[in-house]
Amino acid sequence: MHDQPGPVTVGVDGSDESLTAVEWAADEARLRHAPLRIVHVFTLPMLYAPLGPPLLGSELDSLRETSDQIARTAERRAQSRAPELPVETTVLDGAPIPVLLQQAAHASLMVVASRGIGAVGRLLVGSTGVELAARAPCPVVVVRGRPHKAQRIVVGVDGSDPSLTALAYAFDEAALRGAELTAVHAVEDATATADPALTEAIERHGRRFPDVPVDLVTVPAHPAEALINASAAADLLIVGSRGRGGFRGLLLGSVSQAVLHHADCPVAVRR
Numbered sequence: 148m149h150d151q152p153g154p155v156t157v158g159v160d161g162s163d164e165s166l167t168a169v170e171w172a173a174d175e176a177r178l179r180h181a182p183l184r185i186v187h188v189f190t191l192p193m194l195y196a197p198l199g200p201p202l203l204g205s206e207l208d209s210l211r212e213t214s215d216q217i218a219r220t221a222e223r224r225a226q227s228r229a230p231e232l233p234v235e236t237t238v239l240d241g242a243p244i245p246v247l248l249q250q251a252a253h254a255s256l257m258v259v260a261s262r263g264i265g266a267v268g269r270l271l272v273g274s275t276g277v278e279l280a281a282r283a284p285c286p287v288v289v290v291r292g293r294p295h296k297a298q299r300i301v302v303g304v305d306g307s308d309p310s311l312t313a314l315a316y317a318f319d320e321a322a323l324r325g326a327e328l329t330a331v332h333a334v335e336d337a338t339a340t341a342d343p344a345l346t347e348a349i350e351r352h353g354r355r356f357p358d359v360p361v362d363l364v365t366v367p368a369h370p371a372e373a374l375i376n377a378s379a380a381a382d383l384l385i386v387g388s389r390g391r392g393g394f395r396g397l398l399l400g401s402v403s404q405a406v407l408h409h410a411d412c413p414v415a416v417r418r
């Protein structure tokens with residue numbers, strides 16, 4: 148008997164963006180034969196304004212009612228997107244990032260929107276997605292850009308172990324979706340040829356997934372620029388959480404951070 152995969156878990160905050168993330172997560176759960184788990188985190192305003200007047204019981208009730216409505220709206224959106232999909236919806240108390248990190252421990256995939264109602268106008272990406280991508284034990288998808296364009300998945304590969312893990316994940320995703328896969332390797336030197344280790348890794352996965360059309364393109368550009376450009380024609384951009392460089396203590400490399408802020412399609416970060 149197969150083990151049931153962990154749920155695809157999506158965080159919602161009442162924003163339109165988070166409802167788009169719910170639809171993305173519902174599609175993904177259906178493809179993976181995984182249940183969908185919708186989580187709304189209820190944060191008491193007292194936590195942020197401890198010196199304000201105490202909340203009246205009736206005010207608290209109305210805040211809780213709003214939270215329940217956010218969760219129910221998200222659930223209805225998932226059900227109309229994927230009527231057969233098992234969906235579990237829950238409202239949990241606490242601060243969003245720690246609660247979602249706890250949820251990620253049991254999830255096969257964590258999905259959030261690139262920004263929500265808390266986003267300051269100037270911020271392109273909410274802190275939740277970046278924090279989760281840096282720290283969650285499971286892959287994290289930040290839904291952004293226009294979904295469903297191209298039946299194409301793009302993966303960034305620099306030859307590092309995390310990028311090769313991202314490559315394996317990208318083959319899985321492309322096979323699930325019947326999509327084409329483009330592996331982008333950005334190089335500083337315009338005369339560089341494809342890294343033999345990458346070619347070998349792609350051939351090895353290609354034998355596992357003979358039906359996935361795959362292309363390795365070597366692009367003379369900064370990696371973030373190459374990946375952001377490629378994202379315009381992709382349904383999903385996949386990167387590793389780290390690459391070849393950086394400080395040992397860094398949780399999320401600069402290329403991953405840049406694509407989380409600027410890509411034109413949903414971004415998956417795999418560690």
Ligand SMILES: Nc1ncnc2c1ncn2[C@@H]1O[C@H](COP(=O)(O)OP(=O)(O)OP(=O)(O)O)[C@@H](O)[C@H]1O
Pocket residue numbers: 302303304305307309310311313331332333334370385386387388389390391392393394399400401402403404
């Ligand atoms: N040259 C590249 N070509 C294609 N993809 C890349 C390249 N460099 C990084 N990436 C992608 O970005 C992911 C994260 O790497 P990133 O460069 O952000 O981290 P890092 O090398 O550890 O730190 P930093 O480069 O910020 O010092 C990689 O796993 C890979 O998916």
Ligand SMILES: [Mg+2]
Pocket residue numbers: 305390391392393400401402
């Ligand atoms: Mg790097």
